[in-house]
Structures are given as C-alpha cells and as structure tokens.
Amino acid sequence: MDDTNTTAIASSASASRLDILEPLRRAALNRGADDAVIISASDVIVDPRVRFKCMIPKCYMSGNCAHCPPHGYSTNEVKDIISGYSWGVFFRVKVKSSIIAAKGLHKAIASGIMDKKGNLLNLGGHYYLVFTIVKVLEKRARESGYTTKGFAAGNCRDPFCLFQPVCQDLMTNKGCRNPGLSSYSMESCGMDAYTMAAHVGWDQYPIGGSCEPDSVPQGSLMGLVFVRRDNK
C-alpha cells in the first residue's frame, strides 16, 4: 500500500515516546487503510452534537444496537476514556462514490434488503474492513504490552449481525455475539470524525441518502485506536 499521501501529524520525537505507534500506523496501511496518521489524544474532537446526529432525526439503527445512541458511551464517558491516553492511530478506508453514493443504496440500508448491484454488500465489506483494522491494531498493541481502545465506523450490527433478529447485547443478558469483532464507532461516541479528517488533510464529503455517484469524488470510513503503556 502506497502511503505517500499519508501525513503523520505527530512529530517523530514525540511519537517515539510509544514505539508501537509507527508500527501500528503501518499495520493499518498494510491491512487496507488508505491513510493513517498518529494523532495526539488532544486532537480528538468530542462534540455533544455528534451523538444527536444519530438520534435527530433517528437513524434506522438508533436504539437497535447496544453500540449506537442512545445506548453506548455518553460524551462525558468518552472524554474520560480519552483522557487516559496520549496517542492514537487515526485511519481511513476510502470507498468509491459508485458504491457509497449508489442510487438506491440508502433504501437498501434502511430495509436491510440487498440491492441487485451488490452495493450494500460491497459497502458492508468496507465497514467490515474498518472493524478488522481496529481489532488487528488493538491485538498487536496488547501483544506488545500496551493498553488499547479502538473505535470503528458505523454500527456493528449490520456487518456482523445482519441476519440476527436483534442485537443480543442490547436485548438479552448474554452479551455481544461478536465481542472479538465489534466495537463502538467514533461517531456513536460523539467524536467528530469528519472534522478530524479535515484537520489531518483528508478530503471528506458529507454523503447522505440523496447523493449520487457524481455528487462526490469518494467517501471515507474512519477508525481510531488509542494506545498507552501502563507502568507495572
């Protein structure tokens, strides 16, 4: 994966405080991210308005998944979590506009019924990739003795539990069906991933249900993995 267009915004001197950061950034790129940067936890934007964008008007998944608003972490809880970290790896996976802004995609997403061109399945694959990268980075960090916390994009129910009637974590006391795969998304936790992407120089476009492929050059799905070294 060519990472010439990737900007590592943290200085190498600062980032070297955690030797794992650069390997994790490269791992994100090797696993399929199009861009990845090391960011300071202080550059993460948590905004109370972001979670409300999931709830007003209500997203089809709002209230249906334990990881989506009004469930999940409040912005204050997220701020507390972030305060425990100094650094993270922020990455994005690009999605062709012919997929993410395909005509009829929005209807397919809301209904959960596959469209004939397979755009819903293809988009789901991109989300799956974001979750996978988050989990790979978390695993590598843990194996190297770091404490870590990762956030993906979108809801986890569509990519992992599409064929299940309910979110098991939300509706029962059995917990999540896929704890090793699922995670909270940045936006469900109130992180303004769009503005963060703009801050690191990534072109990010607002894409909604009425967009068409020629409306935007491309789409992006973002993920973020924090790491820290606990003194023992």
Place this chain on the structure above:
Amino acid sequence: MTSLADKPEIVRRISSHIDPVQLKKDLEQLRDKALTLGAADAAVIQKDDVIFDPELLKRVNADGGYPSVHWPLKYPKDDLKEAIRAYQWAIFFRMKIDGDFPYYGGGPIQNGEHRQWYLKLYEITAALESSGFYRGYQLSLGLASGNCRSVFCADEKRCWPMIKGRACIRPNMGRPSMEATGIDALSIADKLNWHLPEGGSYPILAGLVMIT
C-alpha cells in the same frame, strides 16, 4: 416542494475551519430556501437568540398522554440543551397559520388540514437540515413543532422506537420539537418582531434548523 430524495444541489468538502464569508452566504441562501419552500417568515439567528423557557419544558414533560420517543424527550446519557448551545447559527422559520389554529401540544392532530401544515413544517425542516449538511455543515440539526407521532404515525398504535430494540418507522423525518427541548418559539418570534395571528394560545408553528 423539494424532497429529501432529490439530489443535493451542492455537496461541499468538509473544511477544517469555517469560512465566515461563505457561511454568511449559506445562511442567507438557507433562509431564502425556507421561504421558497413555503415558510411565512424566516430569519438567520444566533446562539443568543435561542430562548429557553423552563416552564414550557415542564408543560411538555407533563403532557404524556400520547407519548413518543420525541415527546417528552428522554436522552438518559446525553444533554440536548448542551448540544443546542454548541451551535452558533441557525435558521428560524414559521408557517402561516390562522389565529384559531389550536395548540395541540403532544396530542393527536384531528384536523387533516392542520396536520398537513405540520407535515410541511417537518418537510421544510428536513430540507434545510439536509441542505446544511451537504454544504459542509455536517452537524446541521433541525427541530420542528409538536409531537412527530401525531404527524407521521397517527395510524400506529404506538411510537415503535419507545420499545427497546425497535426502530423508528419514519427515520430521517421524525424529530423533536422546539418546545420538547424547552425552546420558546413564541419569544424568538417576538424578538424578531414577526406579526403572529392573534387569538391563539400559542399562535406559532415554527422550525429551527441549527447549522453550525
């Protein structure tokens, strides 16, 4: 009437910083869009123009006879007032209604014509919110009036997302009202010197779309 299914006229790249000149143009265009879509009055307002009335909120919270997920509001983990206070600019608009237009509160809207006015209000709110979003103000968020259940789900036995694990059957349309958040539309209109019909107990049918 534009619809949410219409292709957006502008889709602008998200910027790390808001250009004040562009913002001013956008706000004026969004205000004009509200008027074009059928609002009787529309204005660009700032954060300090948004007036909260705790009594209004109490009234809504006591009005639970026809409950929905948006009336009265319950966000156990989030503070909507804090979120509203984070916006600096908004479009405030009202529909033209007669003086005898009753205050429905959160209850059913029996009069079909009145329900159509509410429907139009929600459509304009959604259209402005969508337009703001595509212009690069990705946190644009609109509030309407009344109880969205009365407008969209009058034929339903209940508001479905009130049941854990059930989704809203009108995603992207159902939304809270200003009064459910404690925002006093009447006082905002008074401050703008709008001429409202006389005689009604709450003679305004208004929307607020916060842009950035």
